[in-house]
Amino acid sequence: MFQFLEPHAPLVTLKVDGRDVQVPAGASVALALLANTGGPTRYSPAAHGPRAPFCLMGVCHECTVEIEGQGITRSCLSTVCPGMRISTETGNGTL
Amino acid sequence: MGHYDLIIVGAGPAGMAAAVKAGACGLRVLILDEQARPGGQIYRNVEILAPHLRQALGEDYSRGEDATRALQNSLVEYRPNATVLHLDQGRSIVWSQHDGLHSASAKRFILSTGALERPFPIDGWTLPGVMTVGAAQIALKSGGAAADNAVLAGSGPLLWLVASQYLRLGLKPRAVLDTAPPENYVQALRQWRGAVAGRELLLKGWHLQREVRASGTPVYRNVSDLWASGKRRLESVGFRTHTGWHRLDAVSHLFLHQGLVPNDQLAAIAGCERHWNSRQLSWQVITDPYGRTSIPSIFVAGDAMWIAGADSAALTGQVAAVCVASDLGHLPADLYALELERLMKSVQEQARIRAFLDILFRPPRWAVVPREEETVICRCEDVQMKHLDDYLSAGGDDINEFKSATRCGMGPCQGRLCAPTVAAILADRGQLPGGKARPPRPRPPASPVSLDQLAALSGDGCRQ
Numbered sequence: 001m002f003q004f005l006e007p008h009a010p011l012v013t014l015k016v017d018g019r020d021v022q023v024p025a026g027a028s029v030a031l032a033l034l035a036n037t038g039g040p041t042r043y044s045p046a047a048h049g050p051r052a053p054f055c056l057m058g059v060c061h062e063c064t065v066e067i068e069g070q071g072i073t074r075s076c077l078s079t080v081c082p083g084m085r086i087s088t089e090t091g092n093g094t095l
Numbered sequence: 096m097g098h099y100d101l102i103i104v105g106a107g108p109a110g111m112a113a114a115v116k117a118g119a120c121g122l123r124v125l126i127l128d129e130q131a132r133p134g135g136q137i138y139r140n141v142e143i144l145a146p147h148l149r150q151a152l153g154e155d156y157s158r159g160e161d162a163t164r165a166l167q168n169s170l171v172e173y174r175p176n177a178t179v180l181h182l183d184q185g186r187s188i189v190w191s192q193h194d195g196l197h198s199a200s201a202k203r204f205i206l207s208t209g210a211l212e213r214p215f216p217i218d219g220w221t222l223p224g225v226m227t228v229g230a231a232q233i234a235l236k237s238g239g240a241a242a243d244n245a246v247l248a249g250s251g252p253l254l255w256l257v258a259s260q261y262l263r264l265g266l267k268p269r270a271v272l273d274t275a276p277p278e279n280y281v282q283a284l285r286q287w288r289g290a291v292a293g294r295e296l297l298l299k300g301w302h303l304q305r306e307v308r309a310s311g312t313p314v315y316r317n318v319s320d321l322w323a324s325g326k327r328r329l330e331s332v333g334f335r336t337h338t339g340w341h342r343l344d345a346v347s348h349l350f351l352h353q354g355l356v357p358n359d360q361l362a363a364i365a366g367c368e369r370h371w372n373s374r375q376l377s378w379q380v381i382t383d384p385y386g387r388t389s390i391p392s393i394f395v396a397g398d399a400m401w402i403a404g405a406d407s408a409a410l411t412g413q414v415a416a417v418c419v420a421s422d423l424g425h426l427p428a429d430l431y432a433l434e435l436e437r438l439m440k441s442v443q444e445q446a447r448i449r450a451f452l453d454i455l456f457r458p459p460r461w462a463v464v465p466r467e468e469e470t471v472i473c474r475c476e477d478v479q480m481k482h483l484d485d486y487l488s489a490g491g492d493d494i495n496e497f498k499s500a501t502r503c504g505m506g507p508c509q510g511r512l513c514a515p516t517v518a519a520i521l522a523d524r525g526q527l528p529g530g531k532a533r534p535p536r537p538r539p540p541a542s543p544v545s546l547d548q549l550a551a552l553s554g555d556g557c558r559q
Contacts, residue, residue, distance in 0.1 A: 001347065002240040005264060006145060009239065026143070027238030035240060038347065039328055040223045046502075047477035050327050052223030056230040056237070057136060058129055058178075059211045059358070060474065061507035061543075070193070071545050076233075077178075079131060 002034040014084040017091025029075035029086060030056055030063040041065065042089035050090075065089070099125045099172075101419050102188055102201040104179050104361060107135020108405040109207035109397025109412035111162045114171045116416035120425045124171040125199060127190055129178050133163045135209050136229065137405050139236040148239055151263040153256075155405075162409070181539035182206075182365035185392040189552075191544055196552045203392050203419045206362050207412055210355035210398035213377070213458065214512045215249060218322040218467045220351065221474055224329030228352035232257050241266050242348035246332050248272035248321055249352035251456045255303040257350070262310045269346060270313045272334050274353070276459045277317060289451030292444060296452075315341070320461060323349050353458040355402045356515050361541050362388060362395055369534045371527045374453050375402055376463060376519055378534045384439070386415045394418065402453075407445035414438045463519040472520075473513040475506020483520060492526050494518070494535050509537045 009024035016036055023032040030053040033041050040050030042064060053063035056076045063075040068085040070078065075086070101117050103110045106128035114126045134141045138159025141149075149157055166173060177197070179190045187200040212227045219225065228247060234240040246269050247258050258271050283290070290297060308314055320335040332343045356377035363369060363380075367388035372379040379401055386394040394415040397408030417434045420426040426434070465472065468481035478501045486497050494517055497503060503517065504510035514535050521527045 002234060002242050005148070005235075005239045005241055009145075024238060027240065031234055031238040031240050034234070038224065044221070044474070044477050045506075049221055049471075049477060050223055051221060051474075052328070054226050054230065054474075055212065056226070056233040057211070058542075059508060059511050062474070064507070072543075077129065077176075 001038045002031065004035060012080045012082050014080055014082070014086060016086045017088055023080050025080070027080050028056070029065065029067065029078040029080055029084070032080055032086075033063070033065070033075060033088065040090050096187070097125070097199040099123050099199060099201040100423055100425075101125075101203045101205065101416075102127065102199060103205045103207060104128075104182075104188075105135065105207040105209055105397070105399070106130075106133040106166065106173065106175070107207060107209045107397060107408065108137065108159070108162060109209075109399070109408035109415075110135070110205070111166045112409040112412035113205050113207060113396055113416040114173070115165045115169050116413045117419060118169045118171040120416070120420035122420060122423065122425055125201070126166070126171055126173050127177040127179055127188075128173070128175050131175050133166050133173065133175070134159050136233070138163065139233060144236060145239065148235060148264075151260050152235065153260070159405075178542050179361055180541050180544055182361060182393070185365065185390040191542075191548060196544070196548050198552075202423060203394070204365075205386075205394045205396055205412070205415045205419065206359075206365070206399055207395070207397045207408070207415075208358045208361055208399045210402055211358045211511060212351075213353045213356045213463075214516050215351040215353045215458075215462055216465050216470050216472055216480075216516055217351070217462075218465075218470050219324050219329070221471050222323055222325050222329045223327070224325065224347055225323050225349045225351065228253050228257050228350045231348075231350045232260070235260060235264075244269045244346065245348040245350055246270050246272065246343060246346050247350045247352070248274065248318065248332075248334070249462070250275035250458065251352055251354045252300055252303075252452075254352045255300060255307060258312065259303045259306045262307065262312070267310060268312050270315060270343060271307060272318045272321065273314065273316050274318045274321070274459055274462055275456065276319075279455050279457055283451055283455040286451040286454055289447045289449070293448030293451055296448060319459070320466070322467075353462050354456055355398060357399050357401060358511070359395065359399050360509065360511055360537055362393070362399065363534065364537050364539050364541050365393055366390055367393055367395070371518060371522060371534075372401065373522060373528070374450075376458065376522070377402070377515055378518060385418050385435070386411055387418065403445055403449045407442060407449070410438055410442045410445065414442065460523065463516065464523050465516075472516045473501075473503040473506065475508050475512075476502040478503040478513070483517065487521075487524065492521075493533075494521070495533065498535055504535050504537075507543055509541070510535045
């Protein structure tokens with residue numbers, strides 16, 4: 001799993017699939033996913049293969065999640081906001 | 096609809112330099128960028144990064160702040176968080192921001208959309224936990240996050256740079272697997288002039304490698320095969336060296352890197368012609384020496400034109416801006432000639448160095464043409480090597496036909512991560528350049544867009 005290196009950075013609390021996650025302010029939503037669960041955040045449509053963020057720069061589209069208010073979007077291009085609600089494809093649909 | 100003299104897409108080194116230059120020539124300039132802050136990938140977040148992280152990333156990174164400051168202080172209109180969807184007929188552009196779709200027109204465009212990492216298709220590369228070395232660096236720059244016990248594999252300067260950045264932050268990688276084949280060194284010696292010209296760069300690289308080795312990080316040379324495996328995510332990594340096969344278990348992250356390829360997706364959508372660059376093993380936009388594409392109103396600059404690094408990008412960005420200024424009558428002929436001569440001299444020197452590096456870091460065949468039939472070549476649509484093998488064995492030779500038959504290149508990334516692999520496989524079989532192997536033609540939108548955003552776009556219903 002990814003770990004955040006700055007112990008004193010101000011933290012932001014958001015909900016990922018209904019669970020509280022804390023990440024430093026300024027981090028991308030994709031990083032919040034990578035630091036929260038080591039497992040898949042979506043499945044490939046054709047072969048249902050487990051997937052997670054790959055490039056972190058907006059090219060691969062593997063980091064796609066649903067962000068409340070923003071719709072389905074690449075999480076590597078979104079910065080975390082307090083109270084943000086995120087639903088991944090592997091969650092149960094809870095925002 | 097807003098009207099501009101020049102619209103630039105991408106605020107990395109090339110775009111920033113182009114914007115500042117064009118602004119200084121008196122042009123009305125709009126610069127759009129997908130990220131929240133300027134700097135592109137290499138100078139990502141340089142404006143706001145914490146001091147201890149900035150120090151670990153090195154002074155080449157911090158230098159980017161001069162460029163971002165110049166952009167912010169200039170009179171050009173800069174819009175972040177803007178994802179360009181289409182560039183139509185070399186005249187008008189549509190992009191999306193959080194508040195919806197926007198459009199504008201311009202007399203000239205500079206596409207400085209940078210590069211992306213060359214796909215490195217190994218068995219198991221789609222597993223959660225396998226990412227690019229660039230992603231590891233982005234995690235450092237955009238959240239101060241790092242993976243413990245990581246394996247880095249591949250070749251090229253970025254591999255060693257990130258390994259040493261990790262070490263400076265107190266994280267020792269589990270292993271560094273160097274895939275550069277020994278014959279590259281021999282062949283690179285023929286370009287010794289480039290080596291001499293780039294001696295500073297080479298010395299830097301040598302220091303980085305020494306730093307990594309001195310740390311006690313296990314470094315394996317001449318890696319000739321690599322796989323990743325696991326059930327729901329990455330668990331193990333296997334690799335072969337001259338002493339045989341090795342296996343690492345309980346690996347949580349594998350970072351891959353085999354150099355960069357131009358991110359020319361928007362140029363392709365806009366209709367710019369491309370050809371296969373067999374030295375850099377990538378599709379390349381066809382341009383004149385100054386970056387003008389087959390569509391006269393569109394230029395490319397920086398790594399989007401050809402991979403040459405940040406310093407060259409700042410130069411080619413200025414070259415394109417100077418050409419645009421001259422096109423639009425904002426630069427008298429004698430000044431134009433002087434500027435161009437000065438800039439092109441530096442561009443050519445950078446090119447000599449690059450010729451050497453291209454050979455030194457050329458990916459080995461196995462890293463570009465998958466050996467295993469089950470290896471995924473199109474991540475979005477799960478198209479495997481065997482599907483392409485079957486197509487080629489049946490006499491197929493048309494990339495676009497293969498795309499229609501298998502959906503390879505039709506997923507959300509629109510071929511960004513499979514087009515280089517498919518082309519490299521065809522080139523390996525002697526079917527590129529030439530033949531019917533045209534580059535795949537991606538269609539707009541350049542990125543997914545929601546229906547409600549599209550619905551709001553009717554006639555002149557775009558926001559300005």
